[in-house]
Amino acid sequence: MDYTQAKHRIEQLRAVLRESNHKYYVENAPVMSDYEYDLLMHELEALEAQYPEYGSEDSPTRRVGSDLEEKREEGSGFAKYPHRYPMLSLSNTYSIGEVEEFAERAAKALDTPFTYSCELKFDGTAICLTYRDGALVRALTRGDGVTGDDVTENARRIGNIPHRLTGSGWPQEFEIRGEVLMPFESFESLNHEREVSEEPLFANPRNAASGSLKLQDSEEVARRGLMCTLYHIPSPLEGYPTHDALLEAAKSWGLPVSQERRICRSIQEIEDYISQWDSARKELPYATDGVVIKINEIPIQRQLGYTAKSPRWAVAYKYKAEQALTPILSIDYQVGRTGAVTPVANLEPVFISGTMVKRATLVNEDQIRSLDIHHGDWVYVEKGGEIIPKITGVELSKRPEGALKPHFPTQCPDCGSALVKPEGEARWFCPNGTGCPTQLKGRILHFVSRKAMNILAGEATIEQLYKLDLVHTPADLYHLQMPQLLQLEGWKERSARRFLQSLSQSKSVPFERVLFAVGIRYVGESTARDLARHFGSLEALQAATREELLSVEEVGEVIADSVLAFFQKEENLLEMNRLKEAGLQFSLKESPGQVSAALEGKTFVVSGVFSVSRDQIKALIEAHGGKNSSSVSGKTSYLLAGSKPGPDKVKKAAELGVEVLDEASFREMIGETLPAEDLFGGMLPEPTLF
Numbered sequence: 001m002d003y004t005q006a007k008h009r010i011e012q013l014r015a016v017l018r019e020s021n022h023k024y025y026v027e028n029a030p031v032m033s034d035y036e037y038d039l040l041m042h043e044l045e046a047l048e049a050q051y052p053e054y055g056s057e058d059s060p061t062r063r064v065g066s067d068l069e070e071k072r073e074e075g076s077g078f079a080k081y082p083h084r085y086p087m088l089s090l091s092n093t094y095s096i097g098e099v100e101e102f103a104e105r106a107a108k109a110l111d112t113p114f115t116y117s118c119e120l121k122f123d124g125t126a127i128c129l130t131y132r133d134g135a136l137v138r139a140l141t142r143g144d145g146v147t148g149d150d151v152t153e154n155a156r157r158i159g160n161i162p163h164r165l166t167g168s169g170w171p172q173e174f175e176i177r178g179e180v181l182m183p184f185e186s187f188e189s190l191n192h193e194r195e196v197s198e199e200p201l202f203a204n205p206r207n208a209a210s211g212s213l214k215l216q217d218s219e220e221v222a223r224r225g226l227m228c229t230l231y232h233i234p235s236p237l238e239g240y241p242t243h244d245a246l247l248e249a250a251k252s253w254g255l256p257v258s259q260e261r262r263i264c265r266s267i268q269e270i271e272d273y274i275s276q277w278d279s280a281r282k283e284l285p286y287a288t289d290g291v292v293i294k295i296n297e298i299p300i301q302r303q304l305g306y307t308a309k310s311p312r313w314a315v316a317y318k319y320k321a322e323q324a325l326t327p328i329l330s331i332d333y334q335v336g337r338t339g340a341v342t343p344v345a346n347l348e349p350v351f352i353s354g355t356m357v358k359r360a361t362l363v364n365e366d367q368i369r370s371l372d373i374h375h376g377d378w379v380y381v382e383k384g385g386e387i388i389p390k391i392t393g394v395e396l397s398k399r400p401e402g403a404l405k406p407h408f409p410t411q412c413p414d415c416g417s418a419l420v421k422p423e424g425e426a427r428w429f430c431p432n433g434t435g436c437p438t439q440l441k442g443r444i445l446h447f448v449s450r451k452a453m454n455i456l457a458g459e460a461t462i463e464q465l466y467k468l469d470l471v472h473t474p475a476d477l478y479h480l481q482m483p484q485l486l487q488l489e490g491w492k493e494r495s496a497r498r499f500l501q502s503l504s505q506s507k508s509v510p511f512e513r514v515l516f517a518v519g520i521r522y523v524g525e526s527t528a529r530d531l532a533r534h535f536g537s538l539e540a541l542q543a544a545t546r547e548e549l550l551s552v553e554e555v556g557e558v559i560a561d562s563v564l565a566f567f568q569k570e571e572n573l574l575e576m577n578r579l580k581e582a583g584l585q586f587s588l589k590e591s592p593g594q595v596s597a598a599l600e601g602k603t604f605v606v607s608g609v610f611s612v613s614r615d616q617i618k619a620l621i622e623a624h625g626g627k628n629s630s631s632v633s634g635k636t637s638y639l640l641a642g643s644k645p646g647p648d649k650v651k652k653a654a655e656l657g658v659e660v661l662d663e664a665s666f667r668e669m670i671g672e673t674l675p676a677e678d679l680f681g682g683m684l685p686e687p688t689l690f
């Protein structure tokens with residue numbers, strides 16, 4: 001690898017890891033498995049060590065991933081507080097050899113005897129609890145390691161977190177850290193409920209735990225069946241010589257400390273612990289993904305100290321994900337919205353970690369080659385953090401006689417264009433961005449998705465709209481009218497009207513999300529936000545030079561070049577203009593701006609499920625001069641209840657005589673029965689439709 005290639009790869013890895021951090025910590029929707037993430041992180045660490053001239057203070061290798069909730073709309077989000085002691089991560093490894101090295105290094109550096117505390121690595125979301133005078137006074141998430149979100153109210157609704165300590169001898173004030181977990185049972189019933197109500201499912205219990213801890217509705221948190229296990233006291237407490245003694249004391253104060261710990265005295269004992277729990281952990285009611293090995297003596301921990309990211313006195317050994325062996329039935333080549341062609345294997349269905357797997361990604365042509373995949377091969381399949389499982393190896397002893405290698409297509413399986421492989425890319429692409437149906441539909445689907453424009457349309461609707469020649473690009477959506485929508489199979493006036501309403505509402509989606517929605521390569525949600533905040537408008541972004549783009553924190557060459565390439569294409573400029581004409585937000589508003597004073601002096605508590613997200617409802621309240629509050633009290637003017645509101649809130653409102661409003665009456669209050677012109681894109685529909 002020469003210098004330019006190394007620089008390019010470093011940029012690429014940083015961009016991918018940053019985006020992956022955002023997806024993992026903020027959206028709770030991981031895009032890769034922990035294993036893949038760790039591999040990329042280790043690759044970046046190695047490259048940065050080899051090419052220190054490309055080092056950067058804010059590289060993901062030097063920062064703890066951040067779960068801080070972005071304050072999208074005023075009034076939503078959590079208060080943020082600094083951590084008294086930074087909340088770091090752990091250095092991790094998948095190799096017993098590296099655990100041995102850790103133990104040997106420690107033994108060499110230390111001249112006093114010491115022990116290890118081996119414990120499970122819980123796979124949930126980290127929490128830091130502060131107790132003062134025996135009472136829980138604050139609970140913070142890890143945040144970016146320096147500042148965390150204040151989730152105290154939510155933590156109080158987690159069954160095994162005590163509000164008050166019991167026993168005696170607790171310090172006047174101290175912090176204790178641990179993990180909030182969602183047991184498998186709660187996870188399954190939550191996902192079942194979400195399936196029934198057509199809400200997106202959580203990929204795994206970790207995401208569900210983290211998403212639940214960040215809910216704005218603490219009664220819903222109480223219903224989610226979370227639990228907590230505690231494993232670290234960062235406060236320097238007198239009289240406790242070891243980590244183990246500290247945790248035992250915490251246990252005597254009624255705190256739920258992790259139970260499966262063992263004090264080990266040799267590397268052999270550590271290895272025994274690791275292998276024992278490799279199988280035993282499968283019987284636990286919650287997820288664990290490894291073992292943490294900590295040096296037990298506090299003075300030695302102090303002596304070893306910390307790096308910028310993790311303690312030198314601990315290491316995490318991570319178990320490899322569970323695998324299954326099953327034959328490949330056939331291979332499909334799927335085209336994505338960027339034109340990338342991904343090989344996907346159809347498998348003989350097989351159970352992995354509790355779910356049935358039927359398809360798995362083969363990633364790209366190189367991966368097929370390096371795994372040496374043949375038709376009909378029996379393959380090892382693994383479920384990572386993401387929903388799509390991965391093929392990790394072939395069982396050669398089961399290869400059918402005369403099995404042939406698959407031929408990666410040279411033409412787009414959808415539109416027939418000759419595939420291309422741009423320099424530095426591992427994937428083949430269909431270059432027909434403006435004509436390839438799968439790419440067009442994929443882009444529209446991305447555009448309407450919840451995190452983008454949040455328009456009420458799924459895959460089936462987009463498919464139909466495309467088939468009927470009504471929509472080829474996102475901008476076409478804004479020209480749809482009632483009579484056309486009624487051509488869609490199964491669509492009635494009501495569904496069409498709801499769809500048009502969501503289109504109309506999407507015109508107030510902020511610029512940063514519009515920028516994400518238009519689908520510039522490598523511009524994920526967090527990069528879109530950085531770009532929007534830096535440039536303020538589409539014009540400014542479009543006029544930006546490479547240097548100006550590169551001056552944005554978190555934007556490297558890969559992203560800068562991709563933005564430049566996007567605005568060089570005629571068809572993209574045309575589409576941007578059409579979207580602008582449709583009335584989308586192409587600049588940042590200084591403040592959300594008050595629309596009316598209809599709700600002046602009124603305080604609302606919002607609970608339940610609405611036609612749009614609760615955050616959007618809250619933003620509407622504020623835009624009309626009202627205030628939001630999280631709990632019903634004497635000061636509450638209205639409980640705005642969607643479907644399935646929190647029963648405690650409804651009860652409290654009844655007790656206090658607080659009026660309960662439904663969404664329709666609320667919308668009436670703010671004069672939001674949209675005028676017909678708005679609903680039907682300027683054209684009144686046939687009178688018979690009413």
Ligand code: IVH
Binds near residue numbers: 314
């Ligand atoms: S100790 C200073 N012990 O793993 C380090 N962490 O990948 C204190 N984790 O951020 C952490 N189980 O959220 C510790 N038994 C355990 C753990 C554990 C899970 C989490 C924790 C940490 C992350 C690092």
